[in-house]
Amino acid sequence: MFSKRVWLVVSMLLILALLLSACAKTGPAAGEKFTFGMLLIGPANDMGWSQAHYDGGLYVQEKLPGTEMIYLENVFQGPGGQVQTGAELATDMATNKGAKLVIFNSDDMKDNAIKFAQEHPDIYVIHASGDTAWKEGKNYIDLPNLKNIMGEMEYGKMIAGCAAALTTQTGKIGFLGPLINEETRRFAASAYLGAKYCWTEYLGKDPADLEFKVTWIGFWFNIPGTTLDPTQVADDFYNTGYDVVISSIDTTEALTEAKKFTADGKQVWAIPYDYAKACEGADDVCLGVEYFNWGPAYLAAIKSIQDGTWKSSFDLNGPDWSDINNPDTSAVGFNKGGALSEENSALIDKFIGELGSGLNLWTGPINLQDGTQYLADGVAATKQEIWYLPQLLEGMEGQSE
Amino acid sequence: MTVQEKSPQTTSLRSRINWLDLGLRVGAVIMALLITSLILLVANAQPLKAYWNIVLGAFSSTQKVSAVIASWVPLVLTTSGLLFTFTAGLWNIGMEGQVVVGSVFCVGAFRFLDQTGLDPWIVITIAFLAGALGGFLWAILPGVMRIYGGVNEIFGGLGLNFVAKALAIWLIFGPWKRPGVASMSGTEWIDPQFRLTYLPGTSLSPVIVVIALIGAIFVALMLKGTHFGLRLKAIGKNDRAAHLLGIPTTRYFLLAFGICGIFAGVAGSILVTSKQFSLIPDAGFGYGFLGLLVAMLVNYHPILSSIVAFFFAALSVGNVELQYMGLNSYLAGVLQGFLVLFVVMTNGVRQRLYKKG
Numbered sequence: 001m002f003s004k005r006v007w008l009v010v011s012m013l014l015i016l017a018l019l020l021s022a023c024a025k026t027g028p029a030a031g032e033k034f035t036f037g038m039l040l041i042g043p044a045n046d047m048g049w050s051q052a053h054y055d056g057g058l059y060v061q062e063k064l065p066g067t068e069m070i071y072l073e074n075v076f077q078g079p080g081g082q083v084q085t086g087a088e089l090a091t092d093m094a095t096n097k098g099a100k101l102v103i104f105n106s107d108d109m110k111d112n113a114i115k116f117a118q119e120h121p122d123i124y125v126i127h128a129s130g131d132t133a134w135k136e137g138k139n140y141i142d143l144p145n146l147k148n149i150m151g152e153m154e155y156g157k158m159i160a161g162c163a164a165a166l167t168t169q170t171g172k173i174g175f176l177g178p179l180i181n182e183e184t185r186r187f188a189a190s191a192y193l194g195a196k197y198c199w200t201e202y203l204g205k206d207p208a209d210l211e212f213k214v215t216w217i218g219f220w221f222n223i224p225g226t227t228l229d230p231t232q233v234a235d236d237f238y239n240t241g242y243d244v245v246i247s248s249i250d251t252t253e254a255l256t257e258a259k260k261f262t263a264d265g266k267q268v269w270a271i272p273y274d275y276a277k278a279c280e281g282a283d284d285v286c287l288g289v290e291y292f293n294w295g296p297a298y299l300a301a302i303k304s305i306q307d308g309t310w311k312s313s314f315d316l317n318g319p320d321w322s323d324i325n326n327p328d329t330s331a332v333g334f335n336k337g338g339a340l341s342e343e344n345s346a347l348i349d350k351f352i353g354e355l356g357s358g359l360n361l362w363t364g365p366i367n368l369q370d371g372t373q374y375l376a377d378g379v380a381a382t383k384q385e386i387w388y389l390p391q392l393l394e395g396m397e398g399q400s401e
Numbered sequence: 402m403t404v405q406e407k408s409p410q411t412t413s414l415r416s417r418i419n420w421l422d423l424g425l426r427v428g429a430v431i432m433a434l435l436i437t438s439l440i441l442l443v444a445n446a447q448p449l450k451a452y453w454n455i456v457l458g459a460f461s462s463t464q465k466v467s468a469v470i471a472s473w474v475p476l477v478l479t480t481s482g483l484l485f486t487f488t489a490g491l492w493n494i495g496m497e498g499q500v501v502v503g504s505v506f507c508v509g510a511f512r513f514l515d516q517t518g519l520d521p522w523i524v525i526t527i528a529f530l531a532g533a534l535g536g537f538l539w540a541i542l543p544g545v546m547r548i549y550g551g552v553n554e555i556f557g558g559l560g561l562n563f564v565a566k567a568l569a570i571w572l573i574f575g576p577w578k579r580p581g582v583a584s585m586s587g588t589e590w591i592d593p594q595f596r597l598t599y600l601p602g603t604s605l606s607p608v609i610v611v612i613a614l615i616g617a618i619f620v621a622l623m624l625k626g627t628h629f630g631l632r633l634k635a636i637g638k639n640d641r642a643a644h645l646l647g648i649p650t651t652r653y654f655l656l657a658f659g660i661c662g663i664f665a666g667v668a669g670s671i672l673v674t675s676k677q678f679s680l681i682p683d684a685g686f687g688y689g690f691l692g693l694l695v696a697m698l699v700n701y702h703p704i705l706s707s708i709v710a711f712f713f714a715a716l717s718v719g720n721v722e723l724q725y726m727g728l729n730s731y732l733a734g735v736l737q738g739f740l741v742l743f744v745v746m747t748n749g750v751r752q753r754l755y756k757k758g
Contacts, residue, residue, distance in 0.1 A: 092464065092465070
């Protein structure tokens with residue numbers, strides 16, 4: 001009697017499954033609609049990295065009628081993450097939602113992006129922040145349907161570092177880092193180069209008096225029980241005399257903590273990251289935010305798919321120096337925050353102007369953290385030397401790997 | 402449904418209980434759906450639409466059905482393993498950690514044998530055996546701690562879950578880290594030749610389905626049809642009495658843990674070779690914990706547990722569709738949690754009714 005009931009349930013489930021798969025729609029809907037999928041490593045409203053991508057998708061929808069974005073958030077494996085991997089979710093987007101392009105928005109999705117691109121040669125793939133499509137890079141794989149896009153955030157980090165150096169009263173800058181890899185090392189190093197330049201050139205101070213400490217939490221954002229808690233790390237910085245924290249993680253804990261400390265009567269500052277409007281609501285502590293503007297690059301890529309000119313490429317897009325905050329042309333920008341003094345604001349403008357007219361801080365002499373020479377005097381770094389920076393730089397405190 | 406309340410004398414007690422049983426379970430499911438619907442309404446979403454989307458999300462294409470089966474496989478394995486410990490009256494809360502350590506051993510075997518040039522199938526087999534061994538060892542620990550150290554296996558297992566995760570994180574950030582990288586996102590992927598082949602157009606490898614079926618059938622046969630199963634059941638009902646009747650309870654406790662751990666280790670190896678291809682901190686994907694829920698939900702019934710595991714797998718895959726609607730991905734978890742809660746509660750109600758009846 002019992003097993004009969006079991007079989008009844010099983011057979012009903014099977015029939016249901018068959019029925020549903022029979023009436024399933026496959027492929028994209030009729031019309032000229034272009035669906036593109038986006039896999040976000042964090043939430044679409046994180047005021048950081050993922051929201052910047054999400055807004056880039058909205059920009060495409062607005063500028064190119066007929067395009068539609070579908071997206072999934074928290075694409076990682078762990079508490080609060082997804083049960084399915086990035087490759088599985090992208091497959092779902094392509095097979096069941098008719099997506100012709102899938103954007104993988106994190107360095108951590110590299111393996112999944114490559115796997116998906118290999119298994120679906122007919123679907124276009126953009127991997128933001130990877131180097132797979134870089135012919136001159138170390139990890140090149142020939143995949144005609146895969147493109148890498150990244151903003152030249154080295155400049156943004158230099159500006160952030162400059163703002164921090166100009167503002168700090170203690171001469172101690174904290175760098176709240178995510179995980180350690182080539183990308184995060186070169187960004188931390190760029191922030192340091194910017195800080196050192198403004199500290200010495202604009203303030204005329206001794207570089208030996210500038211402390212720059214990096215603490216890594218282990219991932220792009222807080223995963224309780226797995227990473228260090230960024231709130232705690234920011235607190236530790238502020239409690240030990242670091243009065244400016246440059247955040248390089250996807251979320252805005254540093255800003256929240258800076259507000260708390262400042263409300264308690266201890267003036268400190270923070271610089272968030274990634275998202276153009278990250279300073280909103282934190283005018284009293286925010287020095288500014290260096291951010292990505294993904295919209296124009298995504299728009300161009302989708303247009304190239306539509307008109308048949310798509311090519312696999314490694315696109316490293318810099319700021320538009322005529323106006324680094326132009327939403328249609330600049331891939332990297334810096335929005336000043338309310339806590340940046342007028343005097344320092346003018347110096348930041350001066351610094352941006354110098355960078356735009358060719359100042360290259362990635363010029364020797366530059367030594368690595370262990371003291372070995374990386375760039376000889378007067379030698380400018382190649383793109384590869386910057387991208388694949390093997391260690392932090394001399395003068396920086398913190399783990400290199 | 403018409404249930405004759407005042408049953409004539411001829412109706413056997415057994416069939417009355419079955420109807421009651423079924424009614425209570427259906428009631429529990431309805432309650433869980435109602436509460437979840439309330440939450441959905443508060444979140445400004447239409448419950449029926451959400452549920453229908455879950456169904457579509459799980460079954461509306463071959464790819465989706467295959468994804469459900471792919472996540473059913475590890476779940477049915479953890480659930481099946483847990484039936485051994487539950488039957489023996491043991492709470493193997495450490496299941497999740499056992500899956501993690503299974504994955505650790507499996508990845509370790511691949512790292513060790515990577516360059517040996519052995520036939521990939523031999524390497525994969527060894528890696529699965531290593532995974533099984535890892536799960537076995539990690540499961541024996543709470544058993545030993547209980548028998549010889551007097552530590553309740555719930556606390557032992559809970560602690561070992563944390564240790565397993567810490568072990569994985571240590572390996573990922575330490576000895577097994579990618580060159581120049583320190584990220585919790587995992588170790589380097591295993592070589593493509595060691596990855597199980599998918600059916601075309603899916604993320605499902607047929608081999609793992611066979612493994613899951615063998616596992617489920619093995620458990621059903623062992624528990625229903627062997628002396629071993631009967632003795633385990635006797636221990637579960639009353640281990641002192643069983644001991645007095647001559648059953649070597651210590652050995653059976655350890656066996657139950659060990660077999661359960663082997664299932665966990667195989668589940669971990671499947672996750673490594675067909676899904677994640679590397680070691681990540683949460684290498685268990687929650688399948689150990691979910692297995693506990695499924696086993697409790699079906700009152701430790703082997704065949705039913707495979708079916709409910711399928712339902713849970715469908716929930717977790719179909720859940721993606723809710724995210725396209727802009728709803729939070731935790732919703733399936735909420736529904737699963739309430740389901741278990743209400744079923745456990747109705748179990749209590751049922752027992753009181755039994756006493757009266």
